[in-house]
Amino acid sequence: MNLSIKNGDFIFAVMPWAYPDTPVLGPSLLQSILKNSGYRSQIIYPNFQFYHAVDPVLYYSLSNDHSLFELSDHLFSCYIHGKERIKSDHFLQALGQQHIEHKLGKNYVEFLSRIRDVDIPEFINALALLITEKEIPAIGFSCTYNQVLASMALAKGIKKIQPEIKTIFGGPSLAGKMGIAHHQKYPDIIDHIFIGEADEIIADIVDGILQNKTDMKIPGLTQYKNGLVKGPDRVPVTQRLDDLPTPDFSDFFEQRNAMNGEGVHLPTMRPLPYESSRGCWWAEKKNCSFCGFNGLARQYRLKSPLRVTAELESLSTAYVNLDFSACDNNINNSHFDILFPTIAQTNVDYSLWYQIRPDISKKNVMALKRGKVVYVHAGIESFSDNILKLMQKGVKYLKNIQLLKWCREAGIKVSYMILWGMPGETPLDYSKMAALVPFIVHLDPPLRMQFIELHRFSPMFTEPDKFGITETYIRENYQYVYPLDMLEPDLFYYFNFYASSTKDAMEYTKDLHDAINLWAELHHNIETKPVLEMKLGKDFLLIHDNRCGENLKYFLNQIQKEIILYGDSICKISTIYDLFKLKCPELNTLQIYNEFETLKKNGLIIIENDQYLSLPTRTLIMA
Template sequence: MITVLGGANCEGVMGRTTHRSFPWVDYVVAGEADGLVAGLFRRILAEGRDVPPDGLPAGVYVPAHRDGSPKRGSEAPRPVLRDLDALPVPDFDDYFQVLGRSRYAGAVRPGLPLETSRGCWWGAVRHCTFCGLNGSTMTFRSKSPARVHQEIRELEERYGISRFETVDNILDMGYFQSLLPALAADGGERRRIFYEVKANLRRSQVEALRRAGIRWLQPGIESLHSAVLELMDKGVQAWQNVQLLKACRELGVRLSWNYLWGFPGEEDAWYAEMAPWLPALEHLQPPSGVTRVRFDRFSPYHQRPETFGLALRPAPAASHVYPLPAEDLLDLTYYFAAAGRPDAFTGEGGEMMAGRPGIQAVQERFEAWRVAFWTGPPVLTEEDDGAALTFEDTRSCAVERRFRLTGLERAVYLAAQDAPLRERLASVLAERQGLAASSEEVAAAATELERRFLAVTVDRRLLALGLPDQCPELPGLRDFPGGLVEEGPHQWA
């Protein structure tokens, strides 16, 4: 038997170290194998374990490489595919043939994976400090809009499925002018598509996504405090994240998002600042979880640990998996722990939130938010008749269940729909509504809105939080585009 390994855990130096450390692994491909795997397999079938290294692409390791392999530490080359349109349309026939013969076929609601790009266009500009997803090649490449549209239609026709989970790290923003309108015009209502996106989307862009059938997003929100987001190099501010939560709930777009904490350089006071106003968001979609940041290979934390005051070592679990010296694990593992910090997986090294009352308060608020939203969503709805705004409020922070706003308070609330800077509110009212009011009067009206938790101030901007009386229903778990296994009395083998 000839053994060939590849994939994410063979990326770069990890692939070379795997090949050097385990002699029973004959071949390793460290990188994108699409353009070389067929030719490599032909040679292996013809020559067995004795394929000579001469003429092989960079990143392909054969048995003969072991003699001259660099010992440790240096980076390793990798193959990269530049033209994604050159890839074949995926063939899932074998999967569906096996599924069709399975006694559990009725329990599986399949979705199809779809790749439209590789790399990250934001990471190529400013690499998020914690992200190691793109290995050693951040360069963004995407399929042409016509190719993606064709691929979706071919897969739909072949398998009778219109649910797609894209495996991209980030949506190509050029698709807003090309692919998304084409999908919207070609049966957007019937499709269910999942995408990962940058979080600074405008409401109009969320509308365009929904029309195209993209009704489940994973936005890179990560935090609701701009100082933390700046530490991450996210290129987005907290007020934009809140606006996205509001737009997606209003338009019926389901979100999966994470809240991260524990970044080098963060202050617990930032979380203490945030905790008091989190209950105001109870009617919006909560994070999936609150997780301590992890230190991954290829991230800036791993590439420049000294910049962040980190001393990294392989995650403790690695030594239980690989029977290798610690210095080899440094080149083999993807996950790292930092000296003096609890391990992100196990908490080893200290209590996760010890001495952190701010983050403890935030976690408690998030847990209450998740319970409230998913057990029967609270509402904060608004209806404007031109003279008065009528609200219904069932959040835990509600001051009154039903009430009206008129006059200056109504005007300030309407202006806050666009998240203006608080110091510009009086000017905005004069410019857009022709309303003359002093800065003191406007500030008092804004403070009253905050007292009722109808608006919050984030990054010096006043954000109105109410939603229309009728919002589209969010997709349920059964509608997840990547498919699922139905719950029921199935006897799994």
């Protein structure tokens, strides 16, 4: 294995199935903290090596498809437990009944068997040997999603050769009870699990290891003693983000460049990660029903605008990069007033990615655009007010469409998903959404429809009765990840659930699935991409509409023009009636009503109760 490891360094290992298109923010930040504290560390990216060893398309599927996470974990679990103990041959054959061929190909059993029997043992054994040849005091694993089993496999390989090397695990997949349960079941390969944010603690951990302390009473760190794991007395949460150093991505680029120099084709890089806040300010008020993110650290904390811009400048200069993706869960309103105007004043052509709530104002959309934001992931989730209420989103569907319209006008790409299977939803919710789609196909389509997952820490998990969930249970395929005698709910983040209201969801969501698939297809080809655009005249409005496949032109009169322009943001219909009574007293109520009906009939406005929203877009002129 061609991977350079330095003598004496504390190592962070980024294991499969992390996708090798971006550095990992957490370990990169901890590495900078250790450097500032006088300790040497190195981040190794074995996921590069493994990506090259297996089929890249297969790696991508196992890395990114949530429905395949148990399979990707299973393959490394065979190294830990033995394939017979977790019935691997039976599992791989049974996958055919789960219609896996369309994701992994017809020869998936052959490919997966080779990964399990050849690629993984060779990969883990070579990596463990390489690490143990150096004077390494400890190795750390930060585990998200499906990295836990791969990390434990390497820890086992290391312990077989050199058991005195300390293994420390952390990350969101081992938060809370999950970390304690894993340590209790695998004390032979896990020395400690860190629960919480390690920024202010990591130097103490490394110092304790270097001094061979056997009883490190450090906040957030588990201890195994006399056959039992003692969890941490408190979970550390970093308060002052401005005090944190800039993350160090140099190991990522050094190893990536070395692989590229050997002719290995790694995937195109994504924007570099950074953070301008932590936690979720909305969750502090009312957590979304399905969301378990930041389960132990929802408190919202901000970096100052000057600190964020300084960090962007430093990272951009160090790695000759202009594309950045914020790891923030959502944007605080103060960022619109201070951070993005500050970034706008920089003479640098950044391309920034952010996650946002959909209920932001047009002024704030403009602030994003001026602040070099080109891509947002929005928490839209549904176009049904009933479902959005069940999800505790704190927003109505017209706001979601309004955001899509404004971002289209500003040239900001929006990604989002439509979630289905929410307990309490009705077939009528989906028939209404399916009927709505043809009117909004000129806006960015969702990435996909996603069945609602039950996450640990989410309100649906902690208060199932409130949501009509009558049964919560371990996912069936977990029996092929952990031996049956080790299975317990505390190990897991994802669960299955049963709610009688959604038992026929596959049937009543079909029309919406079909409509969204067609919507996405229309946007794949520039020639078929729908438009609904308007151009202003002095006392008229021209509309170009090809949403239905025909090129339609509408000439709107002064009254219709006023209705469209006032409806740029969600507007009360009664407000428009009052307005026209003042501006045009000669107009009667029936005349105004007829103009609304004409616009509605042509799909140029959406009316919901006493509110409406106009749908045509107009390219914004950025001041």
